[in-house]
Amino acid sequence: MKKHHLPLMIVICLFACKSPGPRKSSEINFKNKDSANVQVSAKSDSPPNYKPYILEEPSIPPYGLDSVKALIRKITWEDDSSGDGGVEAIDVRVYKSLPIKLKFTYNMIHPESYSQMCDILPSREHEENRIYGELTDNFGEYDWSDRQIDFFKENRDSVENLMKETIEKDNIIGSNFKEAIVAINGKEMIPFLINFYNKEKKDHYILTMLMLLMKNNNYAEFMNSISYKKLYDGNEDSYSKYLIHNKANEELIIQRATNYYNGLQTK
Structure with missing residues (x-):
C-alpha cells in the first residue's frame, strides 16, 4: 500500500504553545431498513492481532505537483494583527491564475x-478497536483559509472527481481528503466511500466520515439513535468519544448511511 509524506508542511506539536516559523466503483447494494432504534454493540470482535489501516497522512494529488511545490517554496510568512496567527499564501493574482487541477493540489x-493553539487535544489509543466520532486533527495549528474553503465548495463536483481519481490511484483516503469531504458536505460520495471501505474494512475513519455527514445534515434516523447520543450529545468534548469497532456497529453505520443516501435520491 502506497504511503505519502508531505515534506513541505510543518509538524505541529500539540503539546506546546509556540509561535510559528516559515514552513520548509462498483455499484453498492442498497437496502431500506429502519435502524434508528438498534442498539450499538459494546464489545469488539476484532481478532487480537488485528491492525487496521489508520491513515493520518495526507493524500498528495499528482496534478502539477512539482509546479505547486515550487510556488510554495517562494511563500513568505505574514503575521496577522493579533500576533497569534498569520498566513503563508501565494499572491492573489497567482492563485487566481492557477488552473483548477493545480489549485486543487495547492489547497490540498x-x-x-x-492560529496559535495552546489547548492539548486528547491522545487516541487502541484505534484498531474504536470508531471515533470525530476525525483526527489534520493540520494541527494550520487550517485552510477562507479562499481555500470557498474553492472546495464552489467547485465541489470537480473537487469530488479529482479526489476520487487520486483515491483510486493511490488506494488511500488521506486525512486532508477526509476533512475536505466533510467540509464540502460531500454526501454524494457516500456510495463511493462505502464501496472503498468494504474493500478492506480497515480505515475506520471512513465510518467516522459517514457519521459526520449524517450528523451535519440532521438525518433523523441517526440523530435519534443511541450512537448519536453516545458520540455527540451533551457538552463534553466529542473528540475523545468513540464506539467499539465490531461487525455490528460497522454494519449499523453503513446501513444508516445507505438509508440516508437512498432518501436523497427520492427527493
Missing part, C-alpha cells in the same frame, strides 16, 4: 492559515 497540500 498547503493550508494557508495559522
Whole structure:
C-alpha cells in the first residue's frame, strides 16, 4: 500500500504553545431498513492481532505537483494583527491564475492559515478497536483559509472527481481528503466511500466520515439513535468519544448511511 509524506508542511506539536516559523466503483447494494432504534454493540470482535489501516497522512494529488511545490517554496510568512496567527499564501493574482487541477493540489497540500493553539487535544489509543466520532486533527495549528474553503465548495463536483481519481490511484483516503469531504458536505460520495471501505474494512475513519455527514445534515434516523447520543450529545468534548469497532456497529453505520443516501435520491 502506497504511503505519502508531505515534506513541505510543518509538524505541529500539540503539546506546546509556540509561535510559528516559515514552513520548509462498483455499484453498492442498497437496502431500506429502519435502524434508528438498534442498539450499538459494546464489545469488539476484532481478532487480537488485528491492525487496521489508520491513515493520518495526507493524500498528495499528482496534478502539477512539482509546479505547486515550487510556488510554495517562494511563500513568505505574514503575521496577522493579533500576533497569534498569520498566513503563508501565494499572491492573489497567482492563485487566481492557477488552473483548477493545480489549485486543487495547492489547497490540498498547503493550508494557508495559522492560529496559535495552546489547548492539548486528547491522545487516541487502541484505534484498531474504536470508531471515533470525530476525525483526527489534520493540520494541527494550520487550517485552510477562507479562499481555500470557498474553492472546495464552489467547485465541489470537480473537487469530488479529482479526489476520487487520486483515491483510486493511490488506494488511500488521506486525512486532508477526509476533512475536505466533510467540509464540502460531500454526501454524494457516500456510495463511493462505502464501496472503498468494504474493500478492506480497515480505515475506520471512513465510518467516522459517514457519521459526520449524517450528523451535519440532521438525518433523523441517526440523530435519534443511541450512537448519536453516545458520540455527540451533551457538552463534553466529542473528540475523545468513540464506539467499539465490531461487525455490528460497522454494519449499523453503513446501513444508516445507505438509508440516508437512498432518501436523497427520492427527493
